[in-house]
Amino acid sequence: MRLRYIRRKCGWALLTLWFVLTANFFLFRIMPGDPIGLLARSQRLSAEALAHQLTLFGLDRPLPLQYLIYLKQTLTGHLGVSIISGTDISTLIAGRIWPTVLLVGVGTGLAALVGVLIGIKGGWARGTSFDRSSLYGSLLLYATPEGWLGMLLLITFAGTLGWFPAGGYTSSSGDTAPQLGDIASHLFLPALTLTLGYIGSFVIVMRSSMIDVKDEDYITTARAKGLSDGQVRRRHAVPNAFLPSFTLIVLSVGFILGGAIVVETVFSWPGLGLLTYQAIKDQDYPVLQAVFLLSSLAVIMANLVADITYGFLDPRIEEV
Amino acid sequence: MSNEISDPTAASGAADNEGRRPERLLSRRQLTARRRRDSFTRNWGMFKANKQAMVGLGILVFFTVVAFLSPLLVSADAIDPAAASGPPNSPPSANYWLGTDSFGRSVLSLLIVGSRVSLLVGVTATIGAVLIGATVGLVSGYYGGTRIDTVLGTLTDWFLVIPWLVLAIVMAAILGPTLFNVILVIAVTSWAMTARIVRAQTLSVRRRPFIERARALGASDWSIITHHVLPNVFPVIFAQAVLTVAVAILSETTLAILGLGDPTAISWGRIIEEAFNAGSMANGYWWWMIPPGIAIICVTLAVTMCGYALEEIFNPKLRRRH
Numbered sequence: 001m002r003l004r005y006i007r008r009k010c011g012w013a014l015l016t017l018w019f020v021l022t023a024n025f026f027l028f029r030i031m032p033g034d035p036i037g038l039l040a041r042s043q044r045l046s047a048e049a050l051a052h053q054l055t056l057f058g059l060d061r062p063l064p065l066q067y068l069i070y071l072k073q074t075l076t077g078h079l080g081v082s083i084i085s086g087t088d089i090s091t092l093i094a095g096r097i098w099p100t101v102l103l104v105g106v107g108t109g110l111a112a113l114v115g116v117l118i119g120i121k122g123g124w125a126r127g128t129s130f131d132r133s134s135l136y137g138s139l140l141l142y143a144t145p146e147g148w149l150g151m152l153l154l155i156t157f158a159g160t161l162g163w164f165p166a167g168g169y170t171s172s173s174g175d176t177a178p179q180l181g182d183i184a185s186h187l188f189l190p191a192l193t194l195t196l197g198y199i200g201s202f203v204i205v206m207r208s209s210m211i212d213v214k215d216e217d218y219i220t221t222a223r224a225k226g227l228s229d230g231q232v233r234r235r236h237a238v239p240n241a242f243l244p245s246f247t248l249i250v251l252s253v254g255f256i257l258g259g260a261i262v263v264e265t266v267f268s269w270p271g272l273g274l275l276t277y278q279a280i281k282d283q284d285y286p287v288l289q290a291v292f293l294l295s296s297l298a299v300i301m302a303n304l305v306a307d308i309t310y311g312f313l314d315p316r317i318e319e320v
Numbered sequence: 321m322s323n324e325i326s327d328p329t330a331a332s333g334a335a336d337n338e339g340r341r342p343e344r345l346l347s348r349r350q351l352t353a354r355r356r357r358d359s360f361t362r363n364w365g366m367f368k369a370n371k372q373a374m375v376g377l378g379i380l381v382f383f384t385v386v387a388f389l390s391p392l393l394v395s396a397d398a399i400d401p402a403a404a405s406g407p408p409n410s411p412p413s414a415n416y417w418l419g420t421d422s423f424g425r426s427v428l429s430l431l432i433v434g435s436r437v438s439l440l441v442g443v444t445a446t447i448g449a450v451l452i453g454a455t456v457g458l459v460s461g462y463y464g465g466t467r468i469d470t471v472l473g474t475l476t477d478w479f480l481v482i483p484w485l486v487l488a489i490v491m492a493a494i495l496g497p498t499l500f501n502v503i504l505v506i507a508v509t510s511w512a513m514t515a516r517i518v519r520a521q522t523l524s525v526r527r528r529p530f531i532e533r534a535r536a537l538g539a540s541d542w543s544i545i546t547h548h549v550l551p552n553v554f555p556v557i558f559a560q561a562v563l564t565v566a567v568a569i570l571s572e573t574t575l576a577i578l579g580l581g582d583p584t585a586i587s588w589g590r591i592i593e594e595a596f597n598a599g600s601m602a603n604g605y606w607w608w609m610i611p612p613g614i615a616i617i618c619v620t621l622a623v624t625m626c627g628y629a630l631e632e633i634f635n636p637k638l639r640r641r642h
Contacts, residue, residue: 015474016481020478020482027490027494028494139624139625142620143566143570143617144617145570145573145577145613147573147574147592148612148616151592151596152613154601155601155604159602166601251481254481254484254485254486255484257485257486258484258486259574261486261578262574262577265578266596276489277578280493280579280580281579285493289490292483292486300481303481
């Protein structure tokens with residue numbers, strides 16, 4: 001029974017991957033100008049690199065064949081070369097992926113953890129001043145564009161107060177390996193921006209599921225047994241109210257990746273987001289294509305893991 | 321479908337059977353109009369009682385009026401970089417309440433003019449997204465369980481799961497920075513939530529007896545969807561549309577900050593981008609960068625407040641949450 005559920009979820013993930021690959025292929029073909037002309041216009045691309053890209057993706061072949069070649073090359077890890085620098089895109093990405101994983105990981109983790117805790121407290125004590133202020137605060141943060149929020153934090157804490165470095169990943173340059181504390185001080189503001197930018201939805205979702213759970217019969221039963229308020233909340237309310245927030249945490253990986261593009265741009269954080277920003281400026285389409293593919297892959301994997309975990313957390317799911 | 325036959329169907333399709341007996345026989349059209357009027361009055365009463373929603377509505381009316389009056393409030397010269405007369409980068413003063421930018425343009429004038437594009441993108445992108453989402457949701461829900469539903473449902477799930485903001489950014493970069501493309505990209509990437517909600521609502525409406533009656537009387541699928549399902553699903557679509565405006569305005573800001581906005585159209589997001597690129601942070605030009613962000617927050621917050629209120633009115637299950 002469980003095996004069938006996992007198999008179905010894996011099948012869906014593969015189907016989604018196919019959709020993303022196909023969308024990616026056609027996105028690249030609807031742009032103005034043909035791919036070959038575009039490649040040829042780039043001065044910095046050497047003749048060999050151009051020829052390599054041409055043969056790798058069969059850009060002179062008919063469209064259906066190009067599609068099959070594209071699928072095969074992408075699935076075997078060949079993402080092509082950057083139009084601007086001629087560098088292999090896999091190499092480009094490998095150099096940029098860890099700063100983004102660090103930033104998005106810390107940002108999502110903190111937003112989810114703090115948001116869920118605030119939501120639990122607020123929803124359980126609905127109508128108190130804590131609940132009201134946390135709800136309004138969340139709505140305010142939800143309405144704030146994260147790029148602008150980042151600029152505001154940068155201008156205040158890095159500019160005026162000078163507490164944090166104004167951008168980048170590390171202050172050390174050249175041969176010396178970056179120190180952990182140094183990276184942390186550079187990470188602080190961009191991670192805070194992402195956390196503040198996305199905490200609101202976690203508070204709102206956790207709060208409303210706590211409110212839903214609060215009136216359930218089993219909560220009344222637990223109270224009637226003589227459990228303290230804290231025990232009822234911890235043992236009976238939170239575990240039952242947590243599932244929607246769990247889904248949100250997983251889904252949020254997708255939109256936090258989008259937000260990270262702006263935040264990395266504002267803070268010159270040398271991750272995939274900054275790479276994307278540079279690719280937008282340079283109209284480096286193969287790089288953009290790879291970024292979309294990679295972030296979709298991250299979201300698909302996160303969803304698959306979540307679906308399977310969900311099946312274990314809530315046995316009723318299997319019957320759906 | 322003839323009027324006389326479907327008359328009782330339409331009347332009993334009313335969501336509000338408050339036991340009121342019509343004094344005289346009304347035509348189908350009159351009955352429907354009266355029912356709609358009554359339900360509007362009732363919902364408006366509930367909306368008016370919601371303080372946050374009324375504040376939100378007030379803010380929206382204010383910004384809409386400003387956007388419509390902007391050609392009268394600000395002359396074209398005032399925002400033309402070549403014709404601007406003020407001192408560059410000056411902090412707020414009596415002459416320039418919000419200071420000036422690098423070209424010597426008044427930031428207040430930019431803000432007023434920017435409201436036009438920001439609201440236009442927010443509203444038109446939402447209309448696009450809701451048209452796609454509502455159509456997909458209605459068709460998918462009405463043919464629930466069939467192959468069409470499976471295909472449309474999977475498509476909706478895909479668009480919910482993929483990182484839509486990344487897709488919007490990549491699409492905007494590929495299509496090029498024009499106002500139309502910005503609107504198109506936002507519409508194409510933000511319809512899925514509407515589709516899912518409309519589908520769920522359609523599924524529940526479809527099981528109601530008046531749909532079966534309409535079908536028994538020989539109504540076509542098209543006429544059932546447009547005459548019976550849509551009016552019952554419309555409130556949900558409307559509430560969702562209002563909430564989508566917030567998403568659309570925030571997406572426009574993100575695209576603009578990344579330099580993907582129309583370079584010929586001033587929006588709040590583009591003012592932020594220009595301020596950022598002019599080194600506002602290193603030079604401390606806070607008056608240039610902060611106001612457009614506050615304007616975006618005000619409108620997004622206002623729209624969200626109104627949207628939540630509408631959601632609560634139309635979905636009584638949510639009513640006890642606040």
